[in-house]
Amino acid sequence: MKLTLATLCTVLAAASAFAPAPSMKSSTELNMKNEPTSRLQFIQQSVAAATAFTLLPTPANAAKYGSFGAGSPEVLDPATAIIDDEILASEAVQKAFAAVKNYKASVEAMKATLDKDDQADIGPAVRKELDFVQLRTDLNTLNTAFDEDTQRGTDRLVRLIMQDVTELETANKQKSGVKRSEIRLNIMYGKLEKLNKAFSDYLAFV
Known part of the structure; x- marks a missing residue:
């Protein structure tokens, strides 16, 4: 100094x-x-x-070095994840694991739908395939297989996924009789890509 x-x-x-x-x-x-x-x-x-x-x-x-002993940082690298194999092998967690993979596949299917028809209304698919309550339940169930430090990272991804689903449904809304513009279409593609990546990042921990 x-x-x-x-x-x-x-x-x-x-x-x-x-x-x-x-x-x-x-x-x-x-x-x-x-x-x-x-x-x-x-x-x-x-x-x-x-x-x-x-x-x-x-x-x-204090600003430069921060406080000491404030707890472990979020674990964001899947390579450092600690998984309880016994919990992961349980029926409930395996069911949730399969469901999360299906959610990701549904997002990819929605993108394929837009590729075929850029005016397609994917709102019903979002509400059915990405049911907010069930999605959150499955993500939280799968999350129980991780140790506490790993959950600090996966919890962040869970929040991102839930937020992305909400943003996707909002972006899909279109006034009746009004054609979806290229700008709005690109926004939807961006939301789908972001959501797909969030699912991929989350599944990488398993």
Whole structure:
């Protein structure tokens, strides 16, 4: 940490208060004898004061390094995921696992539908194939196979998936008799691609 000139002057001024006051009955010989000691003490005190000032916690340090011991960061790399094989092999989790893979396949099918007909209404398919309540239940059930640290990462993906489904259904809405523009079509393709990637990222943990 660099001390500004003003800060250094303040530190030196504070440190000088600790320096011994000159004796009233000083002589040239006595002053010359005591000067090295006084200067040494002054320098030592100045360094000590500057060091103490440097080590004081500051908002800048807190912002740079953050708090310590605040918990493990989110696990976002599937390679570091920890899975309970016994829970994963359970009937409920295997059923949820298969369901999540079907959700991803449904998203790909919706894209294929738009490829064939860019005016297709995929709203009914979204509501049927990606039922919000059942989707959330299946994702949470599959999530139980992961350890607590891994769930910090997969929970984030679950939230993204649920949000993407809502955004996809909203993007699909079109006024009756109004043709879907290329801009709106591209928005829908973007939502489908984003949702498909979120499912892929989630399944990569299994």
